Structures are given as structure tokens and as C-alpha cells.
Amino acid sequence: MTSCVEVDLVFADVVAEPGSAIRRVLFPVRSIISLTTAIGPHSGLEVGLIGDEGMLGATLLMGVDAAPLHALVQGQGTALSMSRESFLSAAAVGSALHRVLFRYMYVLMQQLAQTAACNRFHVVEARLARWLLMTHDRTHADGLHVTQEFLAWMLGVRRVGVTKAAGALQKRKLIHYARGEITVLDRVGLEAAACTCYAADCATYAAGMH
Structure with a gap:
């Protein structure tokens, strides 16, 4: 253009x-x-x-x-x-x-x-995994700079909720999270941890754009 x-x-x-x-x-x-x-x-x-x-x-x-x-x-x-x-x-x-x-x-x-x-039906950990996958799809990079405060605002939860959810994903070695930097370590594992909404997102995009 x-x-x-x-x-x-x-x-x-x-x-x-x-x-x-x-x-x-x-x-x-x-x-x-x-x-x-x-x-x-x-x-x-x-x-x-x-x-x-x-x-x-x-x-x-x-x-x-x-x-x-x-x-x-x-x-x-x-x-x-x-x-x-x-x-x-x-x-x-x-x-x-x-x-x-x-x-x-x-x-x-x-x-x-x-x-x-x-946002209504799924737990924060699964929602965070979905959010990370959607972001990963758009940045095409494993690393992401995002503050805890920003994540809490995006997900509509308290900062303690973000800490707990990110800690759970990190404990499973799916991500590394420190000082506002998130790195996706295991994409396949993160997809398994995400709620069914991520698969629905991908299906919608495939059907709608191709």
C-alpha cells in the first residue's frame, strides 16, 4: 500500500x-x-x-x-x-x-x-497460557517483555493471581518468568496447559481467513 x-x-x-x-x-x-x-x-x-x-x-x-x-x-x-x-x-x-x-x-x-x-469460565493459569500463545503467534518470538501489573490488568485479576499462574507454568518448565521478561520454553506444553479457547481461536482463524 x-x-x-x-x-x-x-x-x-x-x-x-x-x-x-x-x-x-x-x-x-x-x-x-x-x-x-x-x-x-x-x-x-x-x-x-x-x-x-x-x-x-x-x-x-x-x-x-x-x-x-x-x-x-x-x-x-x-x-x-x-x-x-x-x-x-x-x-x-x-x-x-x-x-x-x-x-x-x-x-x-x-x-x-x-x-x-x-474470562468468565476458565481459571487464570489456563487463560494466561492462552494469552501467551496468542501473543507468541503474533510476535513470532519466544521472549516477551511484560510487567506483572500489565498482565494483571490484561487478565482482569490481581497481581497475586498473575504471580500464582505464572509460577505454576514456570514450575512445569513451560515458561521462564523474571523481572518482567517471559520466555516460552515449551510451546507444545503451553498448548496443553491452555484452555480450549486457544484451539477455538486457531480454528476460527483458519476458517475465516483461508
Whole structure:
């Protein structure tokens, strides 16, 4: 896309607020964006992830120019930025980009619904394993910088809950966790530790995007 500009996204930067006008869209390249919803004035919960498989601002395709969710950078790195006008021109009805992004919107809606159910019914350890796998899929790297506080906010639990869950995964030698750095040691084992939602995520993506 010739009208795209490469930008650097910085960890924890807010890139969208609920109700704010969408003036630019972002296509993460080597970055990850978390979609979160507020739970009271001082806490939130992650409901979706956007990596190099998707984009931020896809609701423009439905004629909605206001951001539906709070979005912040979970994994810093590069992204392609495109103005609202350029995007709408490139994604005009009938274009290849329009068709691909409509399929992506289906996948994203399924992810949001799956995450809502996951947060309600599954234990923190299994949810953390799923979150790590989803992040691993998007970063394509075994190492991840994330603070305990940030993880607690993403998962909607207290920091002690994160400590317990991460400690359990580390005890099983699935991850190494120290001073805000998580390293995936055993991908297969982590998949076994995750709740069934991760397999559902993968099936949705395979069906929706291929």
C-alpha cells in the first residue's frame, strides 16, 4: 500500500479511546495492539489482540468512524499507518482489500466473543497460557517483555493471581518468568496447559481467513 507510512509503536501507548474519531488505521507489522474494555475507573480487561494478521480501525468498513474499544500497544515495534481517507479509497467495495478485511472482521468478532466466555469460565493459569500463545503467534518470538501489573490488568485479576499462574507454568518448565521478561520454553506444553479457547481461536482463524 503506497499510502502507508511505517511508524514505531511504543509499549503501553494508547492508540485509540472508545468513542474517539478514527483518523488513521494501523496495520501492525512487528507490534501488537491490545483491545480492552473498562471495568470501573481503575481497571480493565483485554478482550482482543491485533498483530500482523489484522488491523486497528476496521470498523470504518461498516461506516463507523468512532473507535469502539480502548486500544494500547502491548508489544512495541513497527506498524503501517494509513489515513482514514486513503484507507477507505483502497478498501472500496469490491476491492481485494475489502474482501480480506471483511473476513478479518468476522475473525475478530469471534475472538471477542471467545475471550468473553474464556474470562468468565476458565481459571487464570489456563487463560494466561492462552494469552501467551496468542501473543507468541503474533510476535513470532519466544521472549516477551511484560510487567506483572500489565498482565494483571490484561487478565482482569490481581497481581497475586498473575504471580500464582505464572509460577505454576514456570514450575512445569513451560515458561521462564523474571523481572518482567517471559520466555516460552515449551510451546507444545503451553498448548496443553491452555484452555480450549486457544484451539477455538486457531480454528476460527483458519476458517475465516483461508
